[in-house]
Amino acid sequence: MIYTCTLNPSIDYIMNVDAFEAGALNRARETFYYPGGKGINVSRVMGRLGVKTKALGYxxxxxxxxxQQFLDREAVDHAFIETSQTTRVNVKLKSDMETEINGPGAEISKPLQEELLEQVRNLSTSDTLVLAGSLPSSLPSDFYITMAAICAENGAKVVADTSGKALEQLLGHPLFLLKPNHHELGELFNVEIDTKELAAHYGKRLIDQGVEHVIVSMGGKGAVYVGREHEMFANVPRGHVKNSVGAGDSVVSGFLAALENEESIQEAFRYGVASGSATAFQDDLCQKEDVERLLTEIHVSNIN
Structure with a gap:
């Protein structure tokens, strides 16, 4: 079973305004409400791709x-831990430019922390845990490390899609998949990464630190996969980008879903890139037919 963990979920309230004017009354042309959080995105996309998951978090x-009602409608299984506080709302204003206002995360008490860690202790060698997104400020800064260490003890695989200090701390722990973008990878090594060759070089350094698979997304420039035996590049298809939120999560989803269906690493990489691109071209997350429509436009080649 694949489990996703979203420690800081939200409702993403998306407002489309034709010409936003600060300090004035603005009227939205259309609005959308979606469950937010990187782990929740992974569960939603994997469900659409035909792979069952269980969403954990607060x-x-x-x-x-x-x-929870939204996930129930999409038949996404979940075992969230209830807090006494309201899940945050993140406002995403789309006009000439895109503006985001994220609400504060919940205060997570010690007993609630322990309750989630107990869920992780129940995972086994047949399970995968996807750690995705930011940490609420009330959690210890090494909370992901604690979860990864428990998984190392019980043999569960760990997938990480996070950034900053949380990403840096996870290095050196056994990780099945790491998916930084080229900016996040560059920050890890204090370099600027602007070519596929550089992305592959520094991705290889992550492999040397115990990561099994690395996918580096490079926006419109494509994506790079690095593993123990392969270094590959994939282009991204042409299209009008509507939604940058969730595209990276969809790459993770597509890659894991293809591996669950026993596809090769090359095909899993291609399916991941197609999933990320399909989400980028939608107002919401991608559907399976969107992904499969793009597959013929994505070409994977070896680097060097």
Missing amino acids: IGGFTGAYV
Whole structure:
């Protein structure tokens, strides 16, 4: 079973405004409400791709109830831990430019922390845990490390899609998949990464530190896969980018879903890139037919 963990979920409230003017009354042309959080995105996309997951994390209040009801409608299994606080709302204003206002995360008490860690202790060698997104400020900064260490003890695989200090701390721990973008990878090594060759070089350094698979997304320039035996590059198809939120999560989803269906690493990489691109071209996350429509436009080649 694949489990996703979203420690700081949200409702993403998306507002499309034709010409936003600060300090004035603005009227939205259309609005959307979606459950937010990188782990939740992974569960939603994998469900659409035909792979069952279970979403873990913290949820609370009427907004948390909305998130759970939304996932229920999409047949996404979940075992969230209830908090006494309302799940945050993130506002994403789309006009000439895109502006985001993220609400504060919940305060997670010690007993609630232990409850989630107990869920992780119940995982086994047949399970994969996807650690995705930011940490609420109330959690210890090494909380992901604690979870990864438990997985190392019980043999569960760990996938990490996070950034900053949380990403840096996870290096050196056994990781099945790491998916930084080229900016995040560059920050790890204090370099600028602007070519596929550089992405492959520094991705290889992550492999040397115990990561099994690395996918580096490079926006419109494509994506790079690095493993113990392969270094590959994939282009991204042409299209109008509507949604940068969730594209990286969809890459993870597509890659894992293809591996669950026993596809080769090359095909899993291609399917991941197609999934990320399909989400980028939608207002919401991709559907399976969107992904499969793009597959013929994505070409994977060896680097060097």
